[in-house]
Amino acid sequence: MAVTGPSRCPGCTEPLEPGDNFCGVCGADVSAAVPDGTAAGAYGAAGAFGAAPPPAPESRLPDGSDSSRGSGGEAGADSPAPVADGSDGAAPVADGPDGATARADGPADPRESFAAKTCVACRTGTVDQDGYCEHCGHAQPRERDHFERELERVAAVSDRGHRHHRNEDFFTVAHTALSDGSPAVLAVVCDGVSSATRPDEASQAAAETAAESLLAALPREAHPQQAMHDAILAAAKSVDALAEEPEHPRDPYRQQNAPACTLVAAVAAAGVLTVGWVGDSRAYWIPDDRTAPGARLTEDDSWAAQMVANNLMSEAEAYSDERAHAITGWLGADAxxxxxxxxxxxxxxxGVVVVCTDGLWNYTEAAAELAAxxxxxxxxxxxHSARTLVRHALDSGGHDNVTVAVVPFPVPVAGAVSA
Known part of the structure; x- marks a missing residue:
């Protein structure tokens, strides 16, 4: 007689199909339930082995307005006026004496850290190179599950959340100097598209490539907006390259389900704030003077945004639709x-610029909510500010990966890199 398992994962409450032995979201063993209602060796309530780590101890635009796989938009009608002459996680380490180029040092390759380790759930099985126990099937905690970087008063935090078995977000933060010696600070945040293959690799490749492109261009007197445009194109090429596997370079399935991600970036330099994006990750402006309104600086490439832009639905109607977060623009070979x-x-x-994935703004969509x-x-x-916002997302449900970067404006003089 077949054994009937639970209808939902005891670890993360994900719905299960008949015959499932492991949860597809958190990796918990659901083949047999124990009397207390949890699966043997199941994850803790937070979705990892125990709760997410608590935050460490605590150690202005003018008036403005205020993701899923398009057409984009400009900043909202109530956003501050654009510059008239504009054209379009891991802490980088300066490679050269002038700090003009950088390398992003991200979390270690998990395949290196998992080799020959013992499973943290069953304590008996060995862990394969992909990070799963060969005995019970549990996904093992990864360094990328939660990582933080702080660099000269610019910082970012990324967390796996409570429901996903891996963190598909990635970020880079960096500082450099312009040709006149004035400081520039940047943050790039990418969100892997979960329905694609290897979304975690896509987000990392895009974030690191975009940051490297910006760090190479800004000291050469490139206009920040043009540098941002070129950085996004470079990031797209790096994600496209992931789909080109030597053995099946033209396999239609690989192209249609190619690695993909969204991207949002911000550069603060020389009294100008430059943002760039593809997809539904966002940037917000929050002034230090909280009596002044904040602003959302990006417009989503999403189904809901298109409905509103084309006057086919009100904003409330569009965002209440189940198709609201289907993205219409992304980086990937199948874009x-x-x-x-x-x-x-x-x-x-x-003030500060908050650069984030939808793991945050799904819970706090308005700039006023972020400001509070x-x-x-x-x-x-x-x-501390990035940790505060990530903790809010986790406490609100943490149903998605969440990444937040906080960029001060104007750029602190301490952020300058000596030429």
Missing amino acids: YELQPHTAAFRPDRP LLPPDAGERPL
């Missing part, structure tokens, strides 16, 4: 037509 979006602004007061959550000294403590 319809790449349309990098860029915009530039001249803030008239100090951010500490008043967010620009002075960007790491």
Whole structure:
């Protein structure tokens, strides 16, 4: 007689199909339930082996308005006026004496750290190179599950969340100097498209390539908006390359289900704030003076955004539809037509730029909501601020990977790199 398993995963409550032995989201063994209602060796309530790690101890644009696989848009109608002359996780380490180029040092390759280790769930099986126990099938904790970087008062935090078995987000933060010696700070955040193959590799390749492109271009007197446009194109090529496997370079399935991700980036330099994006990851402006309104600086490449832009639905109707978060623009070999979006602004007061994936804004969509959550000294403590927003997303459900970067504006003088 066949054994009937639970209808939902005891570890993360994901619905299960008849005959499932392991949860497809958290990797828990659901083949046999124990009396307390949990699966043998199941993950803790937070989706990992125990709760997500708590935050470490705590160590202005003018008036403005305020993801799934398009057409883009410009900043909202109520956003600050664009610059008239504009054209379009891991801490980088300067390679040259002038700091003009950099290399992103991300989390270690998990295949290196998993080799020959013992499973943290069953304590008996060995872990294969992909990070799964060969005995019970549990996915093992990875360094990328939660990682943070802080660099000269610019910082970012990324977390796997409570429901996903891996973190498919990635970020880079960096600083450099312009040709006149003035400092520039940047953050790139990418969200892997879960329905694609190897989305975690796509997000890492895009984030690292975009940052390297910006760090190479900005010191050469390239206009920041043009540098941003070129960086997005370079990131797209790096993701496209992941689909080109030597043994099946033209396999239609590989092209249709190619690695893919979204991208959003911000550069603060010389009194100008430049943002660029493809997809539905976002950038927000939050002034230090919280009596002044914040602003969302990006427009989603999504089904809902298209419905609203074409006056086919109200914003409330569009975002309540089950198709709302289907993205219409992304980086990947199967993207319809790449349309990098860029915009530039001249803030008239100090503040911070919050660069994030939908793992955050699904819970706090409006700039005013983010402003209420951010500490008043967010620009002075960007790491603490990023941790605060990630913790909010996790406490609100953490159903998705979540990544947040906080970029102070204007750029602190301490962020300058000596020429």
